[in-house]
Amino acid sequence: MNVQSGAARYSADYDQPVRGDTITADRYTSREWMEAEYENLWPSVWHLGGVTADLEEEGDFIRHNFGRESVIMVKQADGGVRAFYNTCPHRGNRLALGDVGSTPRITCGYHGWQFDPDGTLVHVQDEDDFPGGSPCGKVHLSELRCETWGPFVFWAMDKDIAPLAEWLAPFPERLAGYKLDNWVRVLNVSADCEFNWKIIRDNFNESYHLPTIHPELATFINDGLPTTLFEMYESGHNSMWMIGHQATSRKDYVSGDVPPGLYEAAEAWGIDPKEYRGRTADIREAVIEAKRKHGAERGYDYDSMTDQQLVDYFHCTLFPNLTITMSPEQCQILRTEPHPTDPAKCVFQHWCLYPPVEGMKEVETPVGKAPLKHDAIAQHSVYGDGVSLGFVADQDLSIGTTQQQGLNSRGFQGCLLTYQEKRIQRFHELLNDVVLGHPTEHKAPAGE
Numbered sequence: 001m002n003v004q005s006g007a008a009r010y011s012a013d014y015d016q017p018v019r020g021d022t023i024t025a026d027r028y029t030s031r032e033w034m035e036a037e038y039e040n041l042w043p044s045v046w047h048l049g050g051v052t053a054d055l056e057e058e059g060d061f062i063r064h065n066f067g068r069e070s071v072i073m074v075k076q077a078d079g080g081v082r083a084f085y086n087t088c089p090h091r092g093n094r095l096a097l098g099d100v101g102s103t104p105r106i107t108c109g110y111h112g113w114q115f116d117p118d119g120t121l122v123h124v125q126d127e128d129d130f131p132g133g134s135p136c137g138k139v140h141l142s143e144l145r146c147e148t149w150g151p152f153v154f155w156a157m158d159k160d161i162a163p164l165a166e167w168l169a170p171f172p173e174r175l176a177g178y179k180l181d182n183w184v185r186v187l188n189v190s191a192d193c194e195f196n197w198k199i200i201r202d203n204f205n206e207s208y209h210l211p212t213i214h215p216e217l218a219t220f221i222n223d224g225l226p227t228t229l230f231e232m233y234e235s236g237h238n239s240m241w242m243i244g245h246q247a248t249s250r251k252d253y254v255s256g257d258v259p260p261g262l263y264e265a266a267e268a269w270g271i272d273p274k275e276y277r278g279r280t281a282d283i284r285e286a287v288i289e290a291k292r293k294h295g296a297e298r299g300y301d302y303d304s305m306t307d308q309q310l311v312d313y314f315h316c317t318l319f320p321n322l323t324i325t326m327s328p329e330q331c332q333i334l335r336t337e338p339h340p341t342d343p344a345k346c347v348f349q350h351w352c353l354y355p356p357v358e359g360m361k362e363v364e365t366p367v368g369k370a371p372l373k374h375d376a377i378a379q380h381s382v383y384g385d386g387v388s389l390g391f392v393a394d395q396d397l398s399i400g401t402t403q404q405q406g407l408n409s410r411g412f413q414g415c416l417l418t419y420q421e422k423r424i425q426r427f428h429e430l431l432n433d434v435v436l437g438h439p440t441e442h443k444a445p446a447g448e
């Protein structure tokens, strides 16, 4: 792969070298790779566990099942949040069995041991029957690191991991203008899928598939290579700024009529699209102006956003498995998590958060209109059973199963990437370092 040049635009400040390690198929198919990830990767990163809206009162909790692990995040008397492994110190039974709940005492369903929200054991049956005396007040639930950022709660297994804000950098600073703190999670959907979790991570690490998998986006998002900006950070996170409110420069939409997606986007801000025939690229500037002028009267708080944030799409891809896609009116969380035992399966999750806008009762989510309230649409399904996870997400997921099948072939010799897919190369080289502890050999794939 030629990693030195190409049509894609990488930020001069945030580019990273890659070595050219072969992206082997076994990482998607083998149990050894999956086990090495459980051992070396997942304990070393922060995990998004839930939203603070589910943690209002002391004793409110969220459970996050992750692969074979399960974690509970519990609201404390002092307003903080602590996270514990969801396992009873008596004989290991899982404590919380629901996704969200509230209880003054976390109680084990087996022998009834009870824990305060701070994880301290406070009640056992037959308290005087312990060889070392009563364990109450001495035994605690096993604790993890837990921190919040904006409306989100994160946990981490590594006690020495960097503080969350540092680990998330540069995104807390880059996203500050959107003022995410009070945004409302309206969509909370997930599905069991028949492919490895990295298949969708690769998909989010490139925009090469937009013209083929999401052709309709081209009418209002400019996915042309000279204008799309990729940034790669040393941490392993990366981002992509994609010009919005402008049709793709891959085709000549500029000199003709305004295409449908852009037409609607212009009309939504009182701009007459017909006036932009033959100069459709100018609509973006007109929308910036209209949002600055009319945003506040429509209840939006655009003051701290840059012009770019007002109209463009900012895709933040965090290592290893979390994507945050920002527009001024929608924050999408997209991620995949590993299956407990099968490398050819994963869980896909899609959340959408919206800013609270006075007087607004409904929002347009990727699966249709929904009331602007917490978890208005919350469901888990099996991909392929006909339940939508969002129009664009469905398109991405549609390639997952067939790609997994193709990767099982003896004929597949490692990925052959374009320059614009360099973020995929970097992602896998970081995985090689963290999961295997060494690069894979550089074997020239077919065609090089």
Ligand code: FES
Binding pocket: 088, 089, 090, 091, 092, 093, 108, 109, 110, 111, 112, 113
């Ligand atoms: S396993 Fe929890 S009380 Fe026995």
Ligand SMILES: [Fe+2]
Binding pocket: 203, 209, 213, 214, 392, 396
């Ligand atoms: Fe996609």
